Each structure stands twice: as structure tokens, then as C-alpha cells.
Amino acid sequence: xxxxxxxxxxxxxxxxxxxxxxxxxxxxxxxxxxxxxxxxxxxxxxxxxxxxxxxxxxxxxxxxxxxxxxxxxxxxxxxxxxxxxxxxxxxxxxxxxxxxxxxxxxxxxxxxx
Amino acid sequence: xxxxxxxxxxxxxxxxxxxxxxxxxxxxxxxxxxxxxxxxxxxxxxxxxxxxxxxxxxxxxxxxxxxxxxxxxxxxxxxxxxxxxxxxxxxxxxxxxxxxxxxxxxxxxxxxxx
Numbered sequence: 001x002x003x004x005x006x007x008x009x010x011x012x013x014x015x016x017x018x019x020x021x022x023x024x025x026x027x028x029x030x031x032x033x034x035x036x037x038x039x040x041x042x043x044x045x046x047x048x049x050x051x052x053x054x055x056x057x058x059x060x061x062x063x064x065x066x067x068x069x070x071x072x073x074x075x076x077x078x079x080x081x082x083x084x085x086x087x088x089x090x091x092x093x094x095x096x097x098x099x100x101x102x103x104x105x106x107x108x109x110x111x112x113x
Numbered sequence: 114x115x116x117x118x119x120x121x122x123x124x125x126x127x128x129x130x131x132x133x134x135x136x137x138x139x140x141x142x143x144x145x146x147x148x149x150x151x152x153x154x155x156x157x158x159x160x161x162x163x164x165x166x167x168x169x170x171x172x173x174x175x176x177x178x179x180x181x182x183x184x185x186x187x188x189x190x191x192x193x194x195x196x197x198x199x200x201x202x203x204x205x206x207x208x209x210x211x212x213x214x215x216x217x218x219x220x221x222x223x224x225x226x227x
Contacts (some may be wrong), residue, residue, distance in 0.1 A: 004156075038121070042203065042219040043157075050213060060213070090156055099134050099145045099164045100213055102205075104156035 001028040004105035006091050011110045013078065013085060021108045023038045023091035030096040032074035036060060037088040037107075040095075046089075049074055066105055078110060086112050115140045115191040117206050119218035127226050128143040134221045136204030137171045143209040146187040148178055151220075163187060174198070193223045 004025045013019045031050045031074045035043040045058030049068040061081025068074055074093075088109050092102040102104065116139045118171045138144055145164055149157040161172025168180045178189045189202060204218040 006156075033213075040219060043217040045214060047202055069189060081166060088154075092157075094213065096213065099162060100207060101159055102148065102157060104149075106156045107154070109154070 004091060004093055004103060005106050006105035008091075008108060009106070010112050011108055014113050016080045018077055018079050019110070021078070021091075021110070023074045023076065023105060024072055025074075025091075025093040025103075025105075026072065027093055027103065028071075029093035030071070031094045031100070032068070033092040033094075033102065034058075034064070034066065034074070034076045035090045035092065037090055043090065046076065047088055049085050055107060115208050115211075115214075115216045117216050117218040118202050119204055119221045121221050122219070123222045123224070125224045125226060128196055129193050130196070132191050132194040132223065132225070134202050134204075134223060135181065136187045136218060137185050138187060138188065138204070138206045140206055140208040142172055142211070144187075145207040145209060146178075146180060147171075147205040147215070148172065148176070148187075148189050149203045149205065152201065157203060160189070167219070196225045196227050199223055199225045 007022045010086045033048040034046040042059050048065045054080035065077045090107050091105040094100040118137045147162045148160040151157045161170050163170045165181045171177045201220045203220050205215045
């Protein structure tokens with residue numbers, strides 16, 4: 001988990017509320033990623049960013065938004081349009097060339113009240 | 114299309130016995146293959162990767178994996194299992210020169226029985 005921090009560890013969302021998950025890295029990596037983990041489904045890619053001020057949708061982007069204003073930071077907002085947000089959210093980072101090993105943060109568990 | 118399959122949801126092994134966690138992949142070009150381990154309520158930890166060269170890759174905590182191109186497999190192995198190896202294991206593939214998107218398997222839960 002070293003080098004990538006995620007906060008908070010647990011987050012509670014009320015119906016109709018937007019919430020933002022924080023991800024910060026000090027590994028000087030260009031690329032950052034957000035995954036959603038549900039039991040028995042492995043990891044699914046929500047958004048990724050290969051460089052500051054640029055990001056692409058992954059397989060399940062609907063109901064989520066991101067920004068990449070700084071190299072170190074890649075916050076994820078879970079909007080009210082995401083009807084089933086309860087999951088474990090993982091942030092990762094990597095270099096942008098070669099074999100690109102991804103390194104993960106400790107995760108944020110989002111629960112709906 | 115790229116994909117990864119982990120055919121076993123659950124693997125049980127006795128402490129001290131060898132363990133194997135299976136992974137097969139599908140890519141059009143050359144694969145980069147990875148194994149990660151996840152402990153409860155934690156992020157994924159990188160164990161090892163195959164890029165090119167020697168088909169037997171050694172990684173952290175005594176784990177190793179064997180790349181088999183003809184069988185499109187990348188099974189994770191350890192000669193002697195420890196109770197502390199009990200965790201969720203993920204295989205992932207990245208196709209060379211196709212960008213940054215990993216494809217993960219659904220995970221295999223390993224239980225080492227004392």
C-alpha cells in the first residue's frame with residue numbers, strides 16, 4: 001500500500017448525495033486508475049488517467065466522475081446517478097510505458113445509508 | 114479481446130504442502146501477466162509479473178509463477194504453503210502496446226489449513 005493513500009477508509013452516502021473519494025500518490029507515476037470491487041466479480045475499471053488534465057472512461061463509468069488537475073491526485077466522485085454504489089473502491093497508479101505494474105492504495109468502502 | 118480466467122473460486126491446501134492457483138489468459142498479441150494478493154479490507158499487493166524471457170518468474174514471499182504460452186496459462190505456485198498465505202489472489206493481463214488497461218480475473222480465495 002505504500003506510496004498511495006486513499007481516504008476516507010469508510011464512507012457513508014445518503015440517497016441523492018454526491019460523495020468524493022480521495023486518492024493521492026507520491027510515486028511520481030503518470031497514470032492513475034479507479035476500480036470498483038464487488039464480491040465474486042473481481043475488479044472493474046471505472047476511469048483512468050494517463051496524464052494530467054486527461055482521463056478516459058473504463059468499463060463502468062456511468063454514475064461516476066473524476067478530475068486530474070495534479071499529477072499526485074485523482075479524486076473520484078460517486079454521483080446520485082449511481083444507483084448501486086455500495087462497493088470497495090480501489091485506486092492504483094503506474095508508470096505510463098513498458099510493463100506498467102499497477103500499485104494499489106488501501107481502498108475505500110462506500111456504504112449507502 | 115483481452116480476458117483472464119481463474120477457474121477456481123476457492124482453493125484449500127494443508128500447511129506445508131505445495132500450492133497452485135490457476136490462471137489462463139486470452140490476448141491477441143504478447144501478454145504482460147501479473148499476480149496480486151489481497152488481504153481482507155486491504156488493497157492489492159503486487160507479487161510478481163512476467164514480461165519476457167525466462168518462463169519461471171520468482172516473486173515476493175516465496176511465490177513463483179510459470180508462463181506457458183502454448184497453454185496460455187500463468188499459474189501461481191509456492192512449494193510450501195503457510196497459514197499466512199490465506200488470502201484472495203488475482204491474476205491480471207495487459208496486452209503489450211495496447212495502452213494501460215489491465216484485465217483482472219475474478220479472484221481465487223486460498224485457505225491454508227493448519
